[in-house]
Amino acid sequence: MLTTGTPARNWAGNITFGAARSHRPSTIDELRRVVATARSVRVLGAGHSFSDIADTTEDQVRLDGLPRRVEIDRDAATVTVGGGLRYADFCAEVHAAGFALPNLASLPHITVAGAVATGTHGSGNELRGLASSVAAIELIGPEGDPLRLSRAEDPERFAGAVVNLGALGPVTALTLDLEPTYDVAQWVYTGVPLDTVAAEFDDISGAGHSVSTFTDWRGGEGGVWLKRRVDRQGAGHPGVDWHGGRLSETAIHPIPGMPPETCTPQLGVPGPWYDRLPHFRLAFFQREGDEIQSELFLPRSAVREAFAALRELGDRIAPLLYVSEVRTIAADELWLSPTQGRDSVAFHFTWHRRPEAVLEVVAAIEERLLPLGARPHWGKVTAAAPAVVVAGYERFADFRRLVLDHDPDGRFRNAYVSRLLDAAPR
Template structure:
């Protein structure tokens, strides 16, 4: 157990955790004892959330001290990984065994359990969020009891338990679906008119396995990052000129003017999936970041109205912005997944760390996008009221019942979860 009087903050520094005690257990039994005797328990992963989703006034637990667990099952094409592991900790091992994950987030340094619990995603018309690859989940219940849920054995409850906001207890392991390994090549196109991106949105987002468009919403221009699976999409690119933009002749960083050394290889150089699907290299992890992030998931059918709304706010957005990224996410049926029931477009914003000014602009963006059906990312900055967020999800009342049945004493219910459960439909 680690006890400290020094305030500990999240990666971005905008949240100072209020935990009375900190723990880093070295065994599952130790973790079970911590849970069984605590008043309130939350788990901190990589600290890469920008909301207070992991905060607590009770006990805060890190799981990266547990024994390393990476179990690849070739027969079922799955890998079971410990809840404290980051994607960067095991992807190379999966690749060496001849397998791959269907997708990855832009940053490989986030924990698997944290990414899954908050509905984090990669990009691709045919690829749902990262939680969709979960086939089984192992938890510690409120009395310190081990609990296992699987898609095969209890599909209804399982669909509510995967994206769980940490409200079901510490996740000690997840079993993830795998597929055969593949290579990816990526290219960058600069100075693409946003009007062309929107007019050819299906062409743009369907041009590769993973496609992102970066912009500031004021210049009228975007930069497209195109990632193609060599086993499906072919090894070529659309040409030196595409949609009015130009093929970059040198590596680029998503944020204009930043050095590209931290980014995964570009210029069409083929490489394994885990070293191309993220935007950033495994070895370039920053211990803290001078930024804030927000994101809204809009139904794909509303993409034209969303572009118009954000372009109209460009003069307010751009001065506070490092960069904004547009990605597509396929529908899934996980109750609290931001893409539940619909193909979605994620509008992501990386802001300068100016909390009050950023929150004002986020509120203005949400005022325009929420009426289009937008859902805020669970782990990022939002100005939306809890009742408004809960109302976005058809199965929220079912999730509320699942949480209350599983944890009637509220051991895993911090302020973040309580706000949602109290505001949501019952």
């Protein structure tokens, strides 16, 4: 096991972790000993969170040194993967076995455990967040003991334990539901009027298995990334001219001026789900980012009001923005899922790394969108007070009780988790 006192930063460099010790265990037993002897432990995944959710002043653990675990159960149509694995580490293997995940995030480089713990998602009117694929979760408890929870055996507690903000301890494995493999073809439409996207949102967001709209909120237009399942929607596009936009004849990066070679194949060329649903290819992974991200989840019913509010703020947003993305996610019943109880639309912002200026604009956006029911992404930047954030979750008090019961001495808590638990109703 490698143990150091060297401080680490998150992927974007906007958070420098305060851990006194950093551990990279090579076995589950080593991980159990770290947990059992530490005062406070937090797990760091791919470091792709922009909040201080993984920070600690005590012991920080990375799980990517554990033995590789990918177990496909053909009869149950599940795969069990190690907690340190990224989606890119096993999706091709799942596909080769004839299976697929229903959805993926924009990046294949994030860890499964980190994505699940923070409520990360992909896109699609009928597709739920990534955590909804979890059928069972394996944890190390506060005394170093292994624990397994499953949807089938303990559905109530399980619903509170999946999106867990790291507050229940290191996740050593997750079992994910699978379905038969499928191909996807994607196209890009440019110059789609934002007025049209808002007015015809149901038609546009429902035109594919996964649909994203990219814009800067100032220019009045956006690009629509349309991803269609070949087995359900065919391999054709809906027309050269569509909703006021034009089918692109060349590959395009969502951020203007960036090379399209970093993106997954477009132009309607079918390919396996894991090489089309993400926007970006594994081979072009950047080890460090020069950006900050924020994201808000709103009920689908608020989409037109949200579009109007963001366009009114466009002159403040655009100068600090690389790009903004609009996606849909279906409702689920996981307690801390940002889409719990409601079909949602997510407004994502990729900002230049100017933290103070960005936070001012994020606050202005949240001032307009929080009254519409917005919930901030757990792993991204927000200006909202903890009490405001937890008020958006009707089961947060139950989550607080779950955490205190599971970890009464606070071994898995940090400042991030404590702020939220302290703000929760008793």
